[in-house]
Amino acid sequence: MIFFFTATGNSLYTAKQLDDEYFSIAQEIHKTNNKYTADKIGIVCPIFGHEMPQPVKDFIKNARFDTDYLYLILTYGKRHGGAAELADIEAKKYGKTFDYINVIEMVDNFLPAFDMNEETALDKKVDEHISKIKTDISQKKKMISEVTQADRDIHQMYLDRMAAMPPDAFKKIYRVTDDCIGCSICNKVCPMNCFEIKNQRAEQNSQNCVMCMACIHACPKKAIQMNMPEKNPDARYRNENIGIMEIINANCQI
Ligand SMILES: Cc1cc2nc3c(=O)[nH]c(=O)nc-3n(C[C@H](O)[C@H](O)[C@H](O)COP(=O)(O)O)c2cc1C
Numbered sequence: 001m002i003f004f005f006t007a008t009g010n011s012l013y014t015a016k017q018l019d020d021e022y023f024s025i026a027q028e029i030h031k032t033n034n035k036y037t038a039d040k041i042g043i044v045c046p047i048f049g050h051e052m053p054q055p056v057k058d059f060i061k062n063a064r065f066d067t068d069y070l071y072l073i074l075t076y077g078k079r080h081g082g083a084a085e086l087a088d089i090e091a092k093k094y095g096k097t098f099d100y101i102n103v104i105e106m107v108d109n110f111l112p113a114f115d116m117n118e119e120t121a122l123d124k125k126v127d128e129h130i131s132k133i134k135t136d137i138s139q140k141k142k143m144i145s146e147v148t149q150a151d152r153d154i155h156q157m158y159l160d161r162m163a164a165m166p167p168d169a170f171k172k173i174y175r176v177t178d179d180c181i182g183c184s185i186c187n188k189v190c191p192m193n194c195f196e197i198k199n200q201r202a203e204q205n206s207q208n209c210v211m212c213m214a215c216i217h218a219c220p221k222k223a224i225q226m227n228m229p230e231k232n233p234d235a236r237y238r239n240e241n242i243g244i245m246e247i248i249n250a251n252c253q254i
Contacts, residue, residue, distance in 0.1 A: 002021065006046070007046065011073075024251065026251045051083065074087060084144050177225060
């Protein structure tokens with residue numbers, strides 16, 4: 001049994017390679033009976049600012065895992081910044097201890113920093129890494145992926161940069177352009193139900209936005225842009241093995 005959170009499919013792809021029984025955290029989080037029983041239970045999610053997305057933290061906090069082996073796989077793009085250690089500390093706050101935490105480098109979907117066309121051209125040996133992780137899990141290996149002082153320093157620099165930003169810096173990170181046709185795909189892929197369609201045009205209510213960027217990557221008209229410089233506003237990403245309907249089924253809240 002494995003649970004995933006995804007915006008652009010990397011974490012869903014990883015989950016599907018690791019277990020045939022995979023469930024979306026964006027859906028599971030609403031269930032009142034949140035006790036899960038299995039020989040092995042896994043969680044796969046992207047990292048945002050080196051940490052687990054808030055809905056994943058909430059899921060780990062509230063769920064009850066009845067298992068011999070609890071594991072966590074964090075997908076990332078360029079710098080994990082000690083994500084394994086940070087997630088271990090976070091889970092322990094909720095009384096949960098992972099037997100195994102690993103990180104896996106995949107396409108970085110963070111548009112302000114990367115041109116998706118350049119990113120997708122890189123060979124990050126994803127399947128090789130997933131295969132190694134699969135072997136570890138089949139052997140119930142106990143391990144927390146190594147974190148160096150340099151990783152911790154990267155995270156601290158990131159925290160310092162965030163602390164220097166104005167409090168409303170991330171209040172409205174997207175804008176919808178006149179190219180919007182009101183198809184509502186943005187809302188269907190949004191795990192937080194942040195959009196409304198009014199007069200055949202999407203409007204973002206960003207209060208619950210976790211900045212996962214599912215909407216901006218999935219818009220078929222590229223009519224959602226970031227309110228900050230993008231490396232390539234024409235390039236968008238979805239994991240090549242994952243269909244749009246899979247993202248919708250995973251995330252849709254309507
Ligand atoms: C808001 C945001 C923050 C991110 N922060 C990091 C980060 O700190 N380090 C990193 O290497 N990748 C970062 N990424 C990239 C994602 O973690 C990575 O592309 C992940 O595999 C996406 O998974 P998904 O396709 O399942 O959504 C970030 C992406 C987003 C949208």
